[in-house]
Amino acid sequence: MSEVRIVVNGVERFGVVEGRTLLSGFLRDGLGLTGTHVGCDTSQCGACVVHVDGQAVKSCTMFAVEADGRSVDTIEGQAAPDGTLNAIQQAFQDHHGLQCGFCTPGMVMSAAALLKENPTPGEAEIREYLEGNLCRCTGYHNIVKAILAASGQDVAAIAAE
Amino acid sequence: MYSFEVDKPGSVEAAVAALQIEEAMALGGGQTLIPTLKQRLASPSRLVSLAGIAEMKGVSAVDGVVTIGGGTPHATVAREAAGAYPALAALAGNIGDPAVRNRGTIGGSLANNDPAACYPSAALASGATIVTSSREIAADDYFQGMFTTALHEGEIVTAVRFPVPQAASYQKFEQPASRFALVGVFLARFAEGVRVAVTGASEDGVFRWSEAEEALNKEFRADALTGLAIAPENMIADLHGTKEYRAHLVSVMTKRAIRAVG
Ligand SMILES: Cc1cc2nc3c(=O)[nH]c(=O)nc-3n(C[C@H](O)[C@H](O)[C@H](O)COP(=O)(O)OP(=O)(O)OC[C@H]3O[C@@H](n4cnc5c(N)ncnc54)[C@H](O)[C@@H]3O)c2cc1C
Ligand code: FES
Ligand code: FES
Numbered sequence: 001m002s003e004v005r006i007v008v009n010g011v012e013r014f015g016v017v018e019g020r021t022l023l024s025g026f027l028r029d030g031l032g033l034t035g036t037h038v039g040c041d042t043s044q045c046g047a048c049v050v051h052v053d054g055q056a057v058k059s060c061t062m063f064a065v066e067a068d069g070r071s072v073d074t075i076e077g078q079a080a081p082d083g084t085l086n087a088i089q090q091a092f093q094d095h096h097g098l099q100c101g102f103c104t105p106g107m108v109m110s111a112a113a114l115l116k117e118n119p120t121p122g123e124a125e126i127r128e129y130l131e132g133n134l135c136r137c138t139g140y141h142n143i144v145k146a147i148l149a150a151s152g153q154d155v156a157a158i159a160a161e
Numbered sequence: 162m163y164s165f166e167v168d169k170p171g172s173v174e175a176a177v178a179a180l181q182i183e184e185a186m187a188l189g190g191g192q193t194l195i196p197t198l199k200q201r202l203a204s205p206s207r208l209v210s211l212a213g214i215a216e217m218k219g220v221s222a223v224d225g226v227v228t229i230g231g232g233t234p235h236a237t238v239a240r241e242a243a244g245a246y247p248a249l250a251a252l253a254g255n256i257g258d259p260a261v262r263n264r265g266t267i268g269g270s271l272a273n274n275d276p277a278a279c280y281p282s283a284a285l286a287s288g289a290t291i292v293t294s295s296r297e298i299a300a301d302d303y304f305q306g307m308f309t310t311a312l313h314e315g316e317i318v319t320a321v322r323f324p325v326p327q328a329a330s331y332q333k334f335e336q337p338a339s340r341f342a343l344v345g346v347f348l349a350r351f352a353e354g355v356r357v358a359v360t361g362a363s364e365d366g367v368f369r370w371s372e373a374e375e376a377l378n379k380e381f382r383a384d385a386l387t388g389l390a391i392a393p394e395n396m397i398a399d400l401h402g403t404k405e406y407r408a409h410l411v412s413v414m415t416k417r418a419i420r421a422v423g
Contacts, residue, residue, distance in 0.1 A: 002167075018164065019164070019165045019166045019167040019207075019208065020162040020163075020164055020165060020198070022195075041196065041199050041200070042196050043192060043195065043196050043261070044339075046258070046260065049260055055236075055263045056259055056260045056263060057260050057263050057264055058260045058261070058264075060195075061191055061192055061195045061196070061261075061264065062191060062195070062264065063167055063191070063195075063208075065167045065169070066167070066169075066191075066210060066212060110259070110260070113259065114259075129258075129259055131257075131258040131259075131340060132257065132258025132259060132260050132261060133258075
């Protein structure tokens, strides 16, 4: 067992973890932050994406001890303290970018990472960036629309398919 | 996952020492190893994380050779090798997805030597040198079949040196579910000749297609491959493609690489 200190959504958190404790497990079971979802065992679905020191990573494919001393941002830290959604979350709601919502935390966190790198991505760039985020419900179209809208771009241009 | 401890050494020397413990294993980016541990296909007593070793990180270009630290993530290679070796940077930038590229490392990829991995083809086609904690290994001697390399137990890939070719191209035919290469061809053209390395296709792992190299050394155009074919016998067959399908793809992807290089 080892002690970890991780700044989660701006707040310093401590925990005692096993070597094999995944970051996703620490967030969910250790801190009760169950917004980070776990959808697979194979590192493929992206439901667990969080930011570690600002970079998108699959929290199911990193050990909690590897995040010791670093800062982690999760879906819980995206809205304002009074519950006001951020631009990406609001766009997902406005453009019907979710159905069951299982993939949504990972989608929003990947979208946030993309917009930091590239503030006005094109449709193809958005689809490419989301290659590691699987959605079984929406067919992706409205997710792409939401991200275009969140980046202040016109969504009328992409036709409904 | 079975239980294990995680060590975080700060130098190659300390990591080599930590790996002496029985059943200890190196942990690179974990993008292959962690899914393997989840399936209980490995049961190390201890993982030795290489992520905190500064001397194993970074990309540098000197005198026509690009050197990449063994612990350098794919995303960093995609960004920092773009000027010095564009085809290698493009390969790195197309591995998996952005989150995988932020963690997965070149050393982990070459140590694992998955028959469908991308980097082995670049290393073999470039005639790279694999630098380890104890020696230097030429790519031609390093890859020894599916998931098999010249590495000894506890040996760490600390860097990879790529001679930069005059022109190069990596053509990947993606397996859409895994995003690994169903077939990938890396073609590198040097003043001394052309090297063609194929991944994803063979049951013996990455290999050089020497007949194609000979033909291209005589005449560098896609038509030079006319009449050449890969024998399907040793190709991989799975639900994504038959042996014949893969053999055919090797020619198609090689021709695309030739055209891309021009
Ligand atoms: C969804 C997904 C898609 C992927 N798509 C692709 C793809 O398209 N193309 C591709 O090539 N790969 C792909 N990968 C694999 C990815 O590139 C891995 O990052 C890589 O194969 C392993 O690197 P790692 O640093 O994560 O190693 P780890 O998973 O940490 O380790 C893998 C093995 O190498 C050993 N090891 C690690 N580092 C070293 C070192 N420096 N020296 C000696 N031994 C070491 C470990 O002990 C272990 O046995 C994908 C992975 C995922 C999860
Ligand atoms: S839970 Fe599926 S990639 Fe992490
Ligand atoms: S909304 Fe259901 S999986 Fe994406």
